[in-house]
Amino acid sequence: MKAGKVEGVIAEFENPAALIKAAEQLRDSGYKKFDCHSPFPIHGMDQAMGEKRSILGWIVGPVAFIMVLAGFLFEGWTSTIAYPLVISGKPLFSYQAYGAVAFALMVLTSALVSLVGMLAINKLPRFHHPVFYSERFNRATDDGFFVSVEAQDERFKEEDTAEFLKSIGGREVELLVAND
């Protein structure tokens, strides 16, 4: 039987505080392609990992702005150019009435972009990932706190990285090898 390619290494940590400490040490020793898995978001983890703030807001904001304008113009276009019809003697371009629909269109599209944008940035759905090779990783959604380092990281060396994770308090250090 030929041993598969090592795609990363994973280690378990005791609790959220230990995970944060591990993240800080990984960050300081120059690792980039690592992630800290926890059943809930941990306060302060972004700084510990050296992560920047999510860019999602910069995507949703412009969409909201464009859509509220587009909704307003669309309403104006249908009632003045596409289908000019006098109703109750009101002017064709009754902009006072356009707020509710323009607002609803803005909220609808921005919410959609928030959800879809979040999934796209996270590259989800993705049903296969090296971390799932580990049997223990099931507990990452229950009460396990894990660090995973990907093999693509510049500093990654099977033995060294595993040793390093052990030295910073990681338990059950495991190489991620395709098991199928």
Added chain:
Amino acid sequence: MSVENTVAADTFTEPPLIKGNQTFASVTEIISSIVEKKPKKAWFVLFGLASSLVMILLGSIGFLVWEGIGVWGVNNPVGWGWAITNFVFWVGIGHAGTLISAVLYIFRQKWRTSINRFAEAMTIFAVICALIFPGVHVGRVWVAYYMFPIPNQMAIWPNFRSPLLWDIFAVGTYFSVSLMFWYTGLIPDLATLRDRAKTVLRKRVLGLFSLGWRGGNKQWKHYELAYLLLAGLSTPLVLSVHSVVSTDFATSIIPGWHSTIFPPYFVAGAIFSGFAMVMTLAIIARKIYNLEDIITLKHLERMNMVIMVTGMMVGYAYSMEFFIAWYSGNEYETFTFLNRAFGPYAWAYWIMISCNVLIPQLFWSKKIRTSIPLMFVISIFVNIGMWFERFVITVTSLANDFLPSSWDYFSPTFWDVSLLIGSFGLFFTLFLLFIRYLPMISITEIKGVLPQADPHYYENHA
């Protein structure tokens, strides 16, 4: 000289939100085991009951579409009967869910985590029930798509000046955004269920819907911002939806409807009725599934306070309407309000006042707002009262308008009643399916508010 005020520090330390000294694993176990075990007998009984009412709903809709809306009790002045009453009632019920999930999230009210998931589910199901009524009220349901701005062979477009069209957009957006918000919250919990799944089918289905969630911080980072954005978008949305619904009435010239107080008055009423419904459902679910440690008395008490406060806002709106009717000097307006309180529908008006204004005042007493049987009964009264509020607004104004010769009395028919009962059946059927198959409390968020979720916890307790 510096004085350390240790007394104040002790007084203001909050007791834990979640009781029973839970660990992360025990939270997972308590909540996920509900959907992994075979349901209890009570669930089957309730589901059987609720789904038979859905049959009544479907039958009634079928007959209504076949025969036309003449099967209802609507008559010449009262063109809007129970259909709009039910619509406004159900949309209102939904509001508590969004308030809890979005507004309380932005205000960082951590106690919301125990109730937000099923309150959001309730929102979605209530809005589904609400959408049925304007849907069937159009009479020719097969041309309902005319309401959407779709390019068509007749080259006509909807009239964007009409508040009824605003409604389509407001409620449609509300439904879609609530659904997305709910699903976003569900992703990590579905991953928890996926990782606990024993059978291949469960693994596959839950795996599909949890999208391969790994719980890495590089994902949480974007996830949390997306959640915050959705909360930020839902907050003005929840305030706008019932405001738009109220413009269905307020932009007309009918006495009793043509009033600027309507938008805030409707929003307060919506939150009031929604919280009452959350209360009714939470008390039952908590009892059946032994969730007393997670939905504690403290949570219920806080919800009761919200009910009391919004109940007083509604009471204020009722009295202000009366005051303005007199102060305006408009005789039609004055008549409409006197007629509401002392006319042919006085019975409905006083049911509304007793249920919405008087009964919630009992919550001033700590004994009553922490007594589960009493708060259950009061929440039912509020649900009834808020249905009557919409009935009073809709029917009394239409039945006795400007011209006495056109007045008429509205009485519901069998089909009015069967549609209302059927919509309750649909609501409970969907809700029962939800608690059977999905985690009814957010596992992730509950873990996040446990004391040991805070990294600083370990500095003091190491």
